[in-house]
Amino acid sequence: MFLIPWSLRPEWIAMPKPPINKELLDILACPICKSGVRLRKGKLVCIRCGREYPLVDGIPIMLPEEARLKN
DSSP states (O other), X not given: OOOOOGGGOOTTOOOOOOXXXXXXXXXXXXXXXXXXXXXXXXXXXXXXXXXXXXXXXXEEOOOGGGOEEOO
């Protein structure tokens, strides 16, 4: 793999944008157990109970009925 130094990269080569804003991620909490969530594999995962919440077009769907328990 050939890496291009930052100073030589064309402007049209953009770094991948994270699926959710960091500031929003910092304030979100699991609606069931009220613990923080982390981004894993394109989903928000509660750090305490392990429930997963989907992201749809970068919007977290934090409804309890949308949660899935990790197996």
